[in-house]
Amino acid sequence: MTPGNKSTLDYEWMAFPGEWNEETLKNKFLEFMNELIKETQSNLPPKRIQYQVEQSVEYQEIRKQWNNLTPTERLNGWKQLLEKAEGALKNVLPTCVQCGECCRKGSPTLHLEDLELLQQGRIPWNRIFALRKGEPVRPPNEENEGKPYFLLDERIKIREKQDGQGCVFLDDTSDRCTIYADRPIQCRAQACWDPTESRELAKGVYLTRQDIFEKVELLMNIIIEHEKRCSFESLHKAFHQLQESEAKEVDSFLKLVAYEEHFRDFVSEQFHIPKEELELVLGRSFASLMPIFGLKVAEESDGTKCLVNDK
Template sequence: MTDSKNNTECRRCGICCSKGGPALHDQDASLVGGVLPMEQLLTLRVGEMVMDQPLGKVVPLVEEIIKIRSAPGSTACMLYDDAAKTCAVYENRPAECRELLCENDERLKAMYDKDRLCRRDLLPEGHPLLEIVEDHDRRCSPRKLTSLARRVVSGEEQALEELGEILAYDANLRELVPEKSGLPAEAMDFLLGRSLDLVLAGIGLEVHHEQGRTVLRKSPVRL
């Protein structure tokens, strides 16, 4: 038997890839837009509840993360082909993929929360979409959503009205930006982060629209 702690080479077994796409770091910036098109990326914003893999628990994000999206209906990285056990960008894979060995995660832990890319790194000052991104963050921050949701659950009608307006703004923006910019609709998960329905699902609330009203129902947390 080999000592897993001494393994230094990826066995390409796919175990890591099946658990989700990697977060991107500064050294991955050159991949974005080429090897990794915008529509393959997802932004997780400050305040969202996410699974911290090294800690093994759900925590609120304290800094923004950009990662490769999961395949539809799956937890696996969208660039991983399970049948062929191959990665579509293996030779140009991101830093986390290069560092992570499924039998020895020490190298990943050492760099996991360091030098992470955020949208401002990729949309510099003056970028035509940056103003939209920043306005959306102000109006639709996950922390604000969490606060409003708690007030809604406690029965505050005013909070429900405010939350309904925010949800409508987010949905409209996700339709308007692709229409005006020519970007694919899938790129909105990078520009604006996950849809607000999914952000609320992360704190255990489902959004329903019934007869012109927004209704929240408690549900199991989905991440």
Template sequence: MEEPFEIILPDGTVYKPRKESVVQGYDSDGKPKKMKFSVKTECERCGECCRRDTPVILKEDIELFKKGIITEKEIYTIREGEKIRSFIDGDTYYSSMELIKLRPIFGSSTCIFYDPHEGCSIYEMRPTVCREFECWSQNIAITGLESRRLTRDDLFGSIDIIREAINKHEEKCSLNKFNDIVEEFVSGKEENFEKIVEMILYDTAIRNWAKEKLEIQDDVLPLLFGRSLMEIATLYRVLIEKEGENFIIKVMEEAEE
């Protein structure tokens, strides 16, 4: 494994530290002094990554479902085109592919399996991404994500009625299309109001249908259909409220930094 860093001493010696070490250094007057430091080389269960984001679930993790470690209630779908924030650099971008992730604790970015006192409650059986992630090195990317990622088709592809519902929802409520319509509306294209409402009505209707006809529980709907369009709209500073049979769409002002 590549060392995180190296120290070049004043005499030109290159020192590559391993774990806890003591090296000869020099103070500002050029006098020798010893410096003790430690280098992280493995997971110390500090919980930093658990609090920053939740992991993507891969095909290799299917065994966790079979063993009941993870259930359908504890995962949700990031749909293609969804606006998300990278926990690595904090930048916002649109997801180029469908991803299934562990759910965060409501109102935070912290993983649902993380306890502030006990740490990860499924540490010994944690998802592959958690095992592969090395916060102490530059190995922070998930290799082969597109082919390794778990998808809704992997979970529900053999159940015709659910697969068809998911496909129909993607057709009617495509996030790539929704993104364009909402951004144009925010920019002043008021005629997009009806298009937004039409998509929200379908998004709401298919969720209600799944609950009533298929007896799907509320906490499984984010896995089947992703986050609701009303929730996603807030990422564009658009607040959508329903009063009786009418919708009210408000564009919120940008928060001052």
């Protein structure tokens, strides 16, 4: 029985499994999962339950034989799958079924233990970036109504996809992690059925640029100089002044954003650091973060830059 005392067969969309082909079976099963999860108000992603059932021997057998089953056998097989799904929701297996849902919510933050993965080239340098102290970041999954908060300490993270649809290492077609054997410690601790281990890990030591570049004096000097001249503290101060003056004192804010851009261009050119890797050395540019402040930098036809509302 489904929650709300409905029989699984009460749903009109599952009335004629005898006529379904294999593809329809798969789609109807996913529809059922979504419905079931909605009704039980479970926090688990439907895909997690779907994958758990799909990896079971019973599901594989029914699916393999589906085309050769009689309509009555299909109806029985379908009933078995629905019961299996309801059972899976009640008894979530304490194992990762690689449904990709955690990876779709965001990319992992790296810990000190992950340094070896970088040093051995198992995670390429251009796939990570730094979030600096004081940087505004958006919480994953619309937590706190999606309002940005400010980082108290530096973090190193794996990049996310351009459209914001999760970790860059997630293969959307297969839902698999493309670096599964070399995934960071946070991914190993993540468990959708029990958050205890990942909560414990969050108390651990996070990786910083100091850990990565401590033996590269030149880069460390650039990082220190950049922090001195273009800290997030100075950006917040300039933004505050901008707000206080009701947007009249735009100059100091704009100057700081432009100076930071110039600093980056200079470092990139002088030391031949590609733009993607610059986001590890210097973090994300002020200009790229303007939308978080509700602004964006626009370029006039004569090349001068100005701040406009980001709508």
